[in-house]
Amino acid sequence: MSTKLKAFWRFIRCLSGDDAYERYLKNHARYHKTNTDHNCHGPLSKADFFKQWQDEKWNGIKRCC
């Protein structure tokens, strides 16, 4: 039961974007591991990441009737 609840909570967090920063950090780490020659800079801070994420999310048609 508690694993189901946890999975549900993870789902809600993912759907709402609550865990977006954690996912970003994970992606960032994975990306930098596979592309070692990449001109490296550290991950964005949570506040900066969130700003960028929110602005991108609303660029285009996101809602209809």
Add this chain to the structure above:
Amino acid sequence: MNKTLKNAIWILIAIIGASSIGGIAITRGENINALWFIAAALCVYAIAYRFYASWIATTVLMIDDTRSTPAERLDNGHDFVPTHKWIVFGHHFAAIAGPGPLVGPTLAAQFGYLPGTLWILFGAVLGGCVQDMVTLFLSTRRDAKSLGQMAREELGPLGGTAALIGTFAIMIILIAVLGLVVVNAMKHSPWATFTVSATIPIAMIVGVYMRFIRPGQVLEASALGVILLLLSVVGGRFIDQHETLRLLFNHEGLTLAWWVMAYGFAAAILPVWLLLAPRDYLSTYMKLGTISLLAVAIIMLQPNIKMPAITQFVDGTGPIFGGKLFPFVFITIACGAISGFHALIASGTTPKLLSNERDIRMIGYGGMLLESFVAMMAMIAATVLDPGVFFAINSSAGVVGSDAINAVAKISSWGYPVTVEQMQNLAHQMGEATLFARTGGAPSLAVGMASIFGSAFGESLLALWYHFAIMFEAIFILTTLDAGTRVGRFMLQDMLGNIWPKMGETSWRPSVIFTSAIVVSGWGYFLYIGVIDPNGGVNILWPLFGIANQMLAAIALSVATGILVKSGKLKYAWVTGLPLIWLITITSSAAWQKITSDDIRIGFFSAANDLTHKLASGLLPPEKASIAPQLIFNLHLDAWLTLFFVSLLWLIIFDMLRVCSRHLSGKPVLPLTESAHIPSRSVEDWVRD
């Protein structure tokens, strides 16, 4: 599971579905329970999803789960991100489900419950779901290109331009009609006006919280917002009962319309994080929560449907909007069965998240099934009301008269008895001064929802439930209004950028202000006319919106049919071709009637001529005479706009047929732009984190 057992289950579902539909269709003169509607819907959806959608996916589209999707190939960690299918489903559904499927069925209930219900079910499984799924597939195979880009690259520049203009036009009409729905719900209702206005500062508080106080804590901020919204519903009652404060929120429709326009303008130029994004979170939670609550309440309460199966208004004399059953029931239901707007989300936005092609059926087809189910619940909420009450709320003063005694006499004379006391009691229970002529669908839906919630969860809270329902509708109508104005602004900036590149810079202040003002005045004009129109405006604007939306769907289906033929799948082209033919038939005949009908409640020109004649011979009372010239101008404008929509549609149809016939006779056509097959690297545990 053993095969025989599986077959037996599907046969059982088919039998339950068929008998529920049979029950709905054949029952006359006695009450039918709402559970039959739910059963019919669920069985039809299950069968369509299991068999038809699956056949389309494997045989027609030939979905290939070994092929990498744009999200996988172009994964850049921000807009292209392979995402778990349920998350994509959630985003897709939240994007496609707006106020349309709630308003359309409520208005279409004037024909009785049967025609609308059948179209919501069969229009969705054969038309709307197919459109969404095929568009999602085509865009996924083309690096998540938008519908307009696909039209341009596969059919030619004509198709692309038409899709762009069609989208812009539908946006303007859509926002105007939604604005009108909100204005009609707030008119002279301090409680509703306070609650709806409070959603704006609440969204801002949530926005500031998420951006500065606790950056990125989306759920925390949303929980705070939802609590504040519920408090604002309760606070509205306090305002309503306060002698002086209530005056601050008690306004005429026209004043409110100006406020809605000012709000739309502000929302389009303010940064997204302050208003649009937080409001969207709140509206998504409210939408999902309230719709689930409504489903639970209907199943718990099992209300009886009181509206007859078919009313006499199928002959075209309906009080809510004029026009016969064919084609107007299809135009009116619109989004609940098939919505062209979805093609814009299914192309461009959703494919960027899709981790595997095998999720296309669930997200494209399944997402629209759920939207159709929402429309079904709106139909139930409208038809559980006494028909007399339903017509009293939804008929404008121009049709039944502004005096309550005359109005009830007229509605009762149609065979739907209602009394002044009954309406007064109801208004009192709902915490309103009056419920007469509250056109637009939102108030009658709110009364329906309040009575369902009230019976299921406690009668004493009827007024709170009513205003909760109004707040729920208003919050995502306003979200569509903000988001639509902003999208309109981007499109206009893009178009003007071709003439003067500086105008195309989306962050250049003068361009932002100029284009936002143009978009707001576009929909503001139709909203203004809708508010001053003594017939309520909805009867003009909603059919116009329906025609525009079905036209956009026809554009999407044309693109899909053209691509199917070009891909050598002529024998399966009927999958999108048949819904396309049906849409062409309904939009063209509705447009034809709106332009040429002699009935002044249907034909734009005949209404304009009638008004001109009455004005010239001095038959109009002074207050009507003063607005008559504006109404006459608007009727002409609407007629030309309708003609424009339908010409645009036929242009695309001919363009598509030209491309198909060239291809079939072996002449060169634009090449297919499907991206190359790159094997998917994805394994279950890698993308599906």
